[in-house]
Amino acid sequence: MTQETLALHHGYDRGDFGTMAVPIYQTTAYDFETADTAANRFALKELGPIYTRLNNPTTEVFENRFAAVEGGEAALATSSGQSAVFFAVANLAQAGENIIVAKKVYGGSTTLLTHTLKRFGIEAKSFDSDNADDLEALIDDKTRAIFFESLSNPQIAIPNIEKIVKIANKYNIVTVCDNTVATPILLQPISHGVDVVVHSTSKYTTGQGLALGGILVARKGLNEKLIGNERYAHFNEPDESYHGLVYADIPLPLFTLRARLSLLRDLGATPAPFNSWLLIQGLETLAVRMKQHSLNALKVAKYLKSHPKVKNVSYPGLESDEQHHKAKKYFKDGLTSGLLSFEVEGLEYAKNILNSTKLFSVVVNIGDSKSIITHPASTTHMQVPADELEKSGIGQGLIRLSIGLENANDLIADLEQAIG
Template sequence: MSNTQFQKETLAIHEGYVRDSQQTMSVPIYQSTAYAFDNSNQAGARFALQELGNIYSRLTNPTNEVLEKRLASLEGGASGVVSASGSAAIFYSIANVAGAGDNIIVADKIYGGSTNLFAHTIKRFGIEARVFCVDDISTLEPLIDSKTKAIFFESLSNPQIAIAPIEEITQIAKKHGIITICDNTVATPILCNPIKWGVDVVVHSLSKYASGQGSTIAGGIIDRDGLNDFIKNNPRYEHFNTPDPSYHGLVYTDVDLPIFNLRIRTALLRDIGATLSPFNAWLVLQGIETLKIRIYEHSHNAYKIAQFLKSHQNVHSVSYPGLVDNPYHTLSKKYFKEGLCSGLVSFEINGDFQKAKEICDQTKIFSIVVNIGDTKSLIVHPASTTHSQLSQTDLNKVGILPNTIRLSVGLENVDDLIDDLHKALDF
């Protein structure tokens, strides 16, 4: 299918799958470690990248390929690569451009796990993470130098529910020839397409809204059309422009394929191996088929709950961009389809650290779970769980207070959810 012919609902169900000889309507799970070659010449040609085709499931798999094509079409990208988790997708996207002695620039309001990756793990690889304030874009450009290889941010952050000024970030990045990487997990490609606003690479934790039932772990990376030309002869990305000794001296910019994801597949998946299981890819495919219906309902439920919380006497403040007085409301109208803002809601109670935990304990429908994007409603106290590794100073910097509670609003009846929260907040 051509991604210019059909709308997203159609692409989510059909893109990337050509029925095999068995004519199965559901994408088959190709549960195979490796693949046979017609002859030795074909085997050699595939290893030399002279011919494309399956070699080993650490690199490619037919089930995974359908998911990759579907993700790329939904995001308006050139190609996709799937990985064993969203964290693996983020790591691959950074490792694909940066090495020892380089730096990346990271938004301050991002997922706590990503904060740990950038502040601690990649530091041991010799990559420095410099932090800019997503609410003050003037803090970004002064951090850039000749060793800056990427700018990373989230379109809709978890758990602060902040919206990045995507277009302004990408304009600064292009001025300096730097690749931008946007995590679009919370917004999903149904509500927001960062590539449309100039982003080079989009990453996803497909464990969240994309799969939708809390049943699998998966990640995805989508690169934009035209990124090859951006990388070609760009001094920041010399390793794409010089011979790769691990592939017979291949120069990636000489290849007529989307080279950002090609290098992730041929070098990082090959050598690190955080590869997605085809069974998990199949589970994500089931979720993507209903993503539009679900993300709309998540958004509508979340908006109603945000309105309820805003009026409650024991709630100090509510973070949800769909509310007209929210500081990100204007950006939500610009970047998100119909101004819908997904299913995350954060709020601060009129109470302390312990009281916030007690409220989480009191809910009956909302479950205390650190995942998001599930059909079931989830509640968590970030300061004692997802962001507990951060100091109080760092928590304040990223907008997580001791009395902050985060909701992932599910698909239950919204009146039941509001009643559940009302009873828990009655203290």
């Protein structure tokens, strides 16, 4: 089935009542009915709900449906995008090991992966994902993951996915791609060989800024990469916290299984059932919305490109953009989402534009049905040192736009009066 059909139907059996909408199972616990059933579920001899910190029927529909739309085998939903990123890396690396992170990623991911994880003993090395020419030289016997974004926020850059995957496979290392901005509708990293995909479903998936959420999706066949791999001994050796369970012995998707039984169990970054239900509603219309977001953004990008006071526009959908050849290679129908950035002369002028818009809201979210304007250097990336900001292409005059579903001409008129 196509993505559009999967997003509407996959993973839900209407059951006894024939409800068209997936029910909200707003519960923390479940009646096992017998002691044997309870014991079997905890021992993984029988699958089924245990406790909503681990699994929930509404969330399970969302996980299965999103995995199908992303082209993966299994998924684990989390309470936020940040927790999904953390779980993906923590499921692979431990103290004394390292990960390699693209220079062009969301500021929150930079802080988490290069600073917070450092306190846990996990080192992060940086590479240029645009070409990945420096990637192989950074790999050593302690490297456990390569992390990058399919469409970087806010630089709107496309990585050399093919080269990154090729190098990772050469050294038997798991690749993790944040696909939040592109969404599976415009790009499926798994179809290009990526092992694990993460999303902040708080963005385009919900579509109206209604719910926090995150998800990680594992590709089919990832078990073969993990089983017997010396880099990932914890998948192949007894887990003392689970009565000596060896994940590699279980005929289930190992990556999401361990993330659920170890990380979600212990850290509890669990989505609320109501949020999972809201995300299901958003997923059903994602394909329609992403097309319109992208078409609107292209019109706005063309306008900004022609404006004399705009120094530069980053939007791969533009034929003149240096990333356009990658957009044609990786993205469906050349559509490259509703996110774009443009540069003007200096901080004060950039702030004045933000303060002068009427339709655009000064908000740090993206992927909303309503258009958003942001100054990354002073908000989403303010914790990143100034020299690192410049190296990653985030200057004081950079403005990020999340183009919504309004009429593109109205958005252009608003920018016209704000830019002056």
